[in-house]
């Protein structure tokens with residue numbers, strides 16, 4: 001009988017890239033111009049071993065889900081919907097963006113990803129991807145996962161990690 005331990009499984013960045021445009025507003029009046037990054041994601045999941053398959057979670061399935069999540073925002077302009085200073089108005093064909101009440105951009109709608117986050121920082125992108133991964137894992141069926149850790153890197157050495165516990169009290 002083995003001790004009931006915990007395992008961590010990770011899928012690394014090289015596979016999980018999305019090249020997207022964004023701009024960020026900072027505290028005060030500073031606002032970056034539109035620019036792009038080759039973002040890279042890395043995900044680690046914690047969980048108990050499934051004692052039929054001897055897996056925490058199927059790598060292939062995890063990679064497939066993560067590739068889908070990256071593809072959803074790849075080659076798009078990432079726009080935050082929950083930032084009071086940035087007003088995003090989707091029309092039929094275009095999306096108008098104003099910052100601090102001043103018109104700033106108009107994008108073709110098909111080129112935009114309208115995201116339920118307050119800023120397109122790597123922190124918020126990591127949280128968004130973790131939330132979406134969690135929903136996809138839950139939809140895939142019962143699992144024994146206890147935590148998700150999502151890292152998003154926008155430049156080499158510039159990354160944020162978001163960790164969410166999936167079951168309270170499970171250690």
Ligand SMILES: [Zn+2]
Pocket residue numbers: 022024035036037154
């Ligand atoms: Zn940036």
